[in-house]
Each structure stands twice: as C-alpha cells, then as structure tokens.
Amino acid sequence: xxxxxxxxxxxxxxxxxxxxxxxxxxxxxxxxxxxxxxxxxxxxxxxxxxxxxxxxxxxxxxxxxxxxxxxxxxxxxxxxxxxxxxxxxxxxxxxxxxxxxxxxxxxxxxxxxxxxxxxxxxxxxxxxxxxxxxxxxxxxxxxxxxxxxxxxxxx
Amino acid sequence: xxxxxxxxxxxxxxxxxxxxxxxxxxxxxxxxxxxxxxxxxxxxxxxxxxxxxxxxxxxxxxxxxxxxxxxxxxxxxxxxxxxxxxxxxxxxxxxxxxxxxxxxxxxxxxxxxxxxxxxxxxxxxxxxxxxxxxxxxxxxxxxxxxxxxxxxxxxxxxxxxxxxxxxxxxxxxxxxxxxxxxxxxxxxxxxxxxxxxxxxxxxxxxxxxxxxxxxxxxxxxxxxxxxxxxxxxxxxxxxxxxxxxxxxxxxxxxxxxxxxxxxxxxxxxxxxxxxxxxxxxxxxxxxxxxxxxxxxxxxxxxxxxxxxxxxxxxxxxxxxxxxxxxxxxxxxxxxxxxxxxxxxxxxxxxxxxxxxxxxxxxxxxxxxxxxxxxxxxxxxxxxxxxxxxxxxxxxxxxxxxxxxxxxxxxxxxxxxxxxxxxxxxxxxxxxxxxxxxxx
Ligand code: HEM
Numbered sequence: 270x271x272x273x274x275x276x277x278x279x280x281x282x283x284x285x286x287x288x289x290x291x292x293x294x295x296x297x298x299x300x301x302x303x304x305x306x307x308x309x310x311x312x313x314x315x316x317x318x319x320x321x322x323x324x325x326x327x328x329x330x331x332x333x334x335x336x337x338x339x340x341x342x343x344x345x346x347x348x349x350x351x352x353x354x355x356x357x358x359x360x361x362x363x364x365x366x367x368x369x370x371x372x373x374x375x376x377x378x379x380x381x382x383x384x385x386x387x388x389x390x391x392x393x394x395x396x397x398x399x400x401x402x403x404x405x406x407x408x409x410x411x412x413x414x415x416x417x418x419x420x421x422x423x424x
Numbered sequence: 425x426x427x428x429x430x431x432x433x434x435x436x437x438x439x440x441x442x443x444x445x446x447x448x449x450x451x452x453x454x455x456x457x458x459x460x461x462x463x464x465x466x467x468x469x470x471x472x473x474x475x476x477x478x479x480x481x482x483x484x485x486x487x488x489x490x491x492x493x494x495x496x497x498x499x500x501x502x503x504x505x506x507x508x509x510x511x512x513x514x515x516x517x518x519x520x521x522x523x524x525x526x527x528x529x530x531x532x533x534x535x536x537x538x539x540x541x542x543x544x545x546x547x548x549x550x551x552x553x554x555x556x557x558x559x560x561x562x563x564x565x566x567x568x569x570x571x572x573x574x575x576x577x578x579x580x581x582x583x584x585x586x587x588x589x590x591x592x593x594x595x596x597x598x599x600x601x602x603x604x605x606x607x608x609x610x611x612x613x614x615x616x617x618x619x620x621x622x623x624x625x626x627x628x629x630x631x632x633x634x635x636x637x638x639x640x641x642x643x644x645x646x647x648x649x650x651x652x653x654x655x656x657x658x659x660x661x662x663x664x665x666x667x668x669x670x671x672x673x674x675x676x677x678x679x680x681x682x683x684x685x686x687x688x689x690x691x692x693x694x695x696x697x698x699x700x701x702x703x704x705x706x707x708x709x710x711x712x713x714x715x716x717x718x719x720x721x722x723x724x725x726x727x728x729x730x731x732x733x734x735x736x737x738x739x740x741x742x743x744x745x746x747x748x749x750x751x752x753x754x755x756x757x758x759x760x761x762x763x764x765x766x767x768x769x770x771x772x773x774x775x776x777x778x779x780x781x782x783x784x785x786x787x788x789x790x791x792x793x794x795x796x797x798x799x800x801x802x803x804x805x806x807x808x809x810x811x812x813x814x815x816x817x818x819x820x821x822x823x824x825x826x827x828x829x830x831x832x833x834x835x836x837x838x839x840x841x842x843x844x845x846x847x848x849x850x851x852x853x854x855x856x857x858x859x860x861x862x863x
Contacts, residue, residue: 278564286623291572293512294576306599368595377595382702
C-alpha cells in the first residue's frame with residue numbers, strides 16, 4: 270500500500286476513479302472515431318480550452334492590467350471598479366449572445382423562426398451603454414457623498 | 425507572512441523520482457515571470473470553494489434536465505437522438521403527459537440555468553487559472569492523470585456551453601451533428617465532474633468550514649495563508665475588489681443573463697429576451713406567437729393544405745379519410761397548453777381541435793398503444809413522430825385545428841397539428857397528413 274502510494278503519488282482509489290473516467294472517454298472516442306465529423310468535434314473540444322485559457326483569459330487579464338495602470342491610483346473613491354464591472358457585464362453579454370449580436374447563422378435562423386435574422390448589435394450596445402451609464406451615475410453619487418464627508422479616511 | 429508554512433507539496437516526489445525531479449528542475453523560460461505575475465489577493469481556497477459549491481449545487485440540475493430531454497424524445501420508440509447509444513444512457517421510461525408544464529420547466533431550466541452558469545464557470549476558472557501555468561506540470565503519475573481529467577472537465581463544460589449556446593441561436597457554426605456532440609460531450613463532462621468532486625470535496629468542505637470572507641469589506645481584504653494547492657498568490661498586490669465584491673459581480677452577471685433569457689419561456693416577458701431569437705413575436709394577433717420551422721422551410725405549400733387536403737386515419741387495415749370540414753364537425757375540445765421547444769423556449773396558447781382518442785375511436789382501437797403521425801413535409805428529421813399510448817389517450821391530447829379562437833396559420837401547422845401536454849415541441853407535428861394507430 271505504502272509502496273503503491275510512493276510509486277503512484279496517491280491512494281489506489283484515486284487511480285481507479287480516474288481509470289473509470291478515462292474508460293468512459295475512451296469508449297466514446299472509439300465510438301465516434303472514424304465518423305465524418307469526429308475530427309471537428311475533437312477540434313472544438315480542445316479548441317474551447319485553448320480559446321478560454323490561452324486567448325480569452327490572457328486578453329481580459331491584460332486589459333485589466335492596463336485599466337489598473339490607468340485608474341488604479343486615480344481619485345478617491347477609485348473609479349476602477351466602475352469601469353471594470355460594466356465592461357465585464359458587456360463582455361459577458363457579448364460572449365453569450367454573440368450569434369445574435371453579430372447576426373450569424375444565415376439560412377438556419379430564417380428556417381427555424383420564419384423571421385429574418387436581425388443584427389442585434391445595436392441592442393447590445395444599448396444595454397452596454399446602460400450598464401456603463403448606471404455605473405457612472407453611481408460613481409458620481411459616491412464621489413459626492415465622499416466629498417461631503419471629507420474627514421473619513423481614504424478607502 | 426502566513427503563520428505556518430505550507431506543506432511542501434513537492435517534497436515526497438513519487439517514483440520515478442528522478443523523472444519528476446528533473447522536470448521540476450528544468451524550468452522553461454517564462455514560468456518564473458508568470459509565477460510572479462499572479463497578483464490578485466482574493467484568489468485562494470475559499471473563493472474557489474464558493475464557486476465550486478455553487479456549481480456542485482447547480483450542475484447536476486443541468487445534467488439531469490439534459491438527460492430528461494433525451495428521454496422526452498422517446499428512446500423506447502426509437503426516437504431519442506442520438507438513437508444508438510450503446511449501454512451509456514440513463515434508465516428510460518415513457519415521458520408522462522402530466523404535469524402539462526413538465527417539459528417546459530425541465531428544458532427551460534436546462535437552457536436558462538446553463539446560460540446563468542456561464543459567469544460562474546468563468547469565475548471558477550479565473551480563480552484557479554494560475555494552476556494551469558504551474559511548473560512542473562505534475563509531480564507524480566497521480567497528478568498527471570488528474571490534470572488530464574481536468575482537461576476533460578474544462579473542455580467538457582466549455583464544449584457543452586458553446587454547442588448549446590450556438591444551437592439555441594441557430595448558428596450551427598460547428599458543422600457536426602449537435603445531438604451526437606452534445607450527448608457524448610455530456611457524458612465526458614459528467615464523468616470528469618464526478619472524479620473532480622470526489623477528489624476535491626474534502627478540500628472544499630474544509631475551506632468553507634474555515635473562517636469565511638463573505639462579510640470582509642475591501643479595506644480588510646487580505647490574502648489567505650498559503651495553501652497546499654498554490655492558489656494563493658506568492659506576491660499578492662493590494663486588493664482592488666473584496667471577495668464578496670467578486671461574488672456579487674459573478675452573481676450579478678448570472679442575474680443579468682437570467683433577466684435577458686427568461687422571456688423565452690414566459691409569455692408576459694417575451695420582449696425582455698432582447699438578445700435571443702425567441703424574444704420576438706412573428707406578428708400581432710392570435711397567431712403571432714413564435715414559430716419553430718416555417719412552412720416555407722418545411723417545404724409545405726398552400727396547395728397541399730388547400731381544399732384537397734385530407735387527414736388519413738389508419739388502424740390495421742382500416743382507413744378513414746377526413747377533410748377539414750368533417751374534422752370541425754366532430755366534437756371539439758379546447759385546452760390551454762404550453763408548447764415547449766427542445767431549444768428551451770416555450771409559449772402557452774389556447775388550442776381547439778379533436779381529441780386524439782376520439783380519432784382513434786373512428787378507426788377502431790379502444791386502447792391505442794402508439795400513434796404514428798406523419799406530416800406533409802417531405803424531408804426533415806421530424807416529418808414523422810410516434811406517440812405512446814398515454815400521449816394518445818390524454819384528455820387534452822389534440823389534433824388542433826384552431827388556436828386562440830382562429831384557424832391555425834400555415835406556419836403554425838394549418839390545416840391540423842398535434843398538441844399533447846408535456847410533449848417536446850418537435851414532436852407536436854405540424855401539417856398532419858396521416859395518423860396510424862396501433863393497439
Ligand atoms: C454542463 C453542461 C451541460 C450538459 C451536461 C448538458 C447535457 C445535455 C444533454 C445530455 C442533452 C440531451 C442531448 C440529446 O438529446 O442528445 C442536452 C440537450 C440540450 N442542451 Fe445541454 N447540457 C449542458 C449545457 C447546455 C447549455 C449551456 C445549453 C444552452 C444554453 C444547452 C442547450 C441544450 C439544448 C438546446 C438541448 C436540446 C437539444 C435538442 O434536443 O434538440 N446545454 N443537454
């Protein structure tokens with residue numbers, strides 16, 4: 270037992286559990302392999318991880334770094350989160366409703382709904398504008414409240 | 425400085441020790457810079473565990489409602505998609521007709537909850553992302569395998585979310601069969617999730633039992649003591665958001681998505697689904713509710729549905745043909761029923777027509793076991809659907825001729841369509857040409 274642990278790095282049940290997981294995946298891979306679209310599925314599966322870990326995350330983390338550089342020390346109270354929060358909200362909506370916002374999907378949308386696809390870019394911009402607007406108003410209110418109580422310690 | 429140093433997790437390197445030690449020594453350029461770049465002081469076991477707990481409570485609902493969708497298609501009648509799934513499937517049963525809102529709720533939940541979890545998943549991934557760039561990538565065979573399973577876990581949830589989101593917005597960019605991909609993706613994800621939960625549950629419970637940070641304001645937000653998993657930044661910067669702020673941000677994102685999605689399933693709120701296809705009515709008036717698959721797309725023409733149209737009823741070798749006037753002369757029944765699409769949207773309307781069991785009576789079988797419904801459509805996956813006995817004999821199971829007091833419109837299935845309580849919309853066949861009863 271102790272020898273197994275030393276060689277493997279964890280208890281036997283750990284290996285059993287993982288073997289079960291890989292067995293399911295392997296069985297599915299064998300089932301799908303050779304099918305006309307198996308390669309595409311694999312591409313989308315791995316592509317999704319790469320798109321998140323090596324594209325989406327670095328992009329938003331870098332943007333945030335730039336933002337922190339620009340606003341981190343600006344003003345009391347800090348405006349940083351009043352930009353971050355609506356930006357993240359707008360980004361989230363874009364990510365989730367992207368096909369509608371960009372009007373992707375040509376014939377299938379019309380066939381399914383009987384309606385011409387509408388590019389919803391304007392709506393997304395409007396909702397995003399509202400998010401930024403509300404955030405700016407809140408910031409203005411906080412600043413005002415802060416000025417009225419000048420004796421409070423900065424935070 | 426943390427009071428007690430973290431247990432050095434690279435000390436008891438497992439065999440082949442030389443291999444793992446060598447890997448640890450050969451640090452590729454850049455890993456140290458990346459390691460120093462993690463600054464957020466709120467990353468740590470507590471925040472990750474809160475996200476984990478939320479996902480642990482909600483993901484099973486998404487998984488189960490997804491599997492129910494597959495069952496609702498009727499695997500026993502050979503109608504579930506994908507059809508041939510081997511041994512890998514949940515126990516199957518005949519999908520009930522009651523409560524009538526059953527499918528509306530299960531599938532609405534599947535899609536709406538799936539969408540709401542996007543920010544939670546992103547938050548969870550953000551909280552653990554330093555681990556991805558950790559060096560060495562593994563210190564034992566056990567860790568290596570576990571990391572491989574994490575690829576399945578993360579790939580699984582992202583794949584399911586991406587295919588689901590594209591499907592409900594009719595953008596089939598992926599170019600493979602959605603059913604096959606989403607079905608097998610679900611199993612890969614579920615298996616990896618079970619592994620992850622079993623391995624991490626004790627850690628999560630410990631972290632949540634410890635001192636909480638739900639009330640800590642920004643001024644008092646400090647990093648947690650260094651943890652064995654290395655989630656806590658080694659060189660944390662000053663806090664710019666408290667942990668409760670991060671949670672409010674993620675929760676707010678989920679609520680924002682909910683607010684822009686529920687309109688798909690609630691008629692009174694239809695137009696609030698601002699950015700989704702099902703936030704639109706197709707017109708004013710009693711037949712202006714959303715359509716799935718237009719007559720034009722189905723290739724159904726006004727000539728086929730004109731005065732020459734007949735409904736053929738069959739049972740054994742008995743056949744009866746009825747035109748629309750004769751159908752309207754039969755006993756009419758009105759039912760207020762939701763029609764719920766597999767894509768998660770739904771709408772409640774008032775349908776009027778002939779009970780399916782009355783139609784069965786016209787050709788014979790007292791207790792029909794199945795009814796095979798054929799549409800005028802020539803092609804397409806859903807030009808034919810089989811109903812089981814319970815679905816044929818439900819008192820509200822209708823061949824609808826009218827809706828909301830007017831004739832069906834062509835896009836809603838004129839001259840006649842099936843409406844059965846809790847039956848997925850794709851099986852509520854439109855432009856019905858023939859019903860063959862077995863019994
Ligand atoms: C953890 C994530 C998810 C899991 C495990 C999961 C699982 C499932 C399963 C097992 C099915 C039945 C598939 C079949 O009948 O072949 C299903 C159907 C479906 N899922 Fe998901 N799902 C997930 C996330 C999502 C998300 C985020 C969305 C969309 C926003 C979504 C949209 C759909 C749709 C539209 C269907 C119905 C497809 C149809 O029958 O036409 N899913 N899901």
